[in-house]
Amino acid sequence: MNLNIDVFSSATSFSEQDVRSKTVVVIDVLRACSTIQTALENGSSGIIPLAEKDDAGRFTRFLDPSGVLLCGEKKGEKVEGYQLGNSPLEFDRQTIENKTILFKTTNGTRAITRSSSAREILIGSFLNLTAVVDALLDRERNEVLLICSGWNSRLSIEDLLCAGAIIYRLFDAKLPDDASDGVKVSFGLYEKFGDNVRGLIESSNHAVRLREIGFGEDVAYCSQIDLYSSVPGMKEGVISIR
Ligand code: 3SL
Secondary structure, three states, X not given: OOOEXXXXXXXXXXXXXHHOXXXXXXXXXXXXXXXXXXXXXXXXXXXXXXXOHXXXXXXXXXXXXXXXXXXXXXXXXXXXXXXXXXXXXHOOHHHHOOOEEEEEOXXXXXXHHHOOOOOEEEEEOHHHHHHHHHHHHOOOOOEEEEEEOOEOOEOOHHHHHHHHHHHHHHOOOOOOOOOOHHHHHHHHHHHHHHHHHHHHHHOXXXXXXXXXXXXXXXXHHHOOOOOOOOOEEEEOOEEEEO
């Protein structure tokens, strides 16, 4: 296969130059990318990822307030004054259908906004694993970067596992000869734990943190494979289903 792929392990581990002109898949299993996927599946009209909390004002000026929800987290909890936090279970159809979501999270939306010089930005998680793989197979000649959002500049094992699952499927379970270290590590992780995705995610540092603040159900939800078959993508600053 003529596909050049590499993996970055946190939202701050890459530069604008690294992503320039590439196809980027931003991965944040717990929870931003799983939440974005869920919101769009439940009828949100689009998600505007924010790099900084203060960026919300730039957009609210131009949007009808009745059609906008300000959502996101700090330390996993809903930010004071926001309508919703970052639990995918909050983003049900009744709440978010036809709403534009201004979304600020600590690592996931940071990884997305820092990728803005990419040729194309796709959103990946276990919820849409096969759809992401199929979308990348359509772009065989591309250079692809899998950007794991991680947590506060640290690696998150659930994101690396998802990157490994994508690579494992793209290359028919055979490690490419010219694999980078990031590809080798994520592929190897999935090779070892791919038959127990839920178990590995449940034991991750971030799952422990989320359970401590009462979001254990989110961890189970985000561990589901292929609940959805679409791939959200970003165009002109707005994420929607392609
Ligand atoms: O950092 C993020 O983008 C969040 O997904 C983290 S949390 O799951 O809301 O804690």
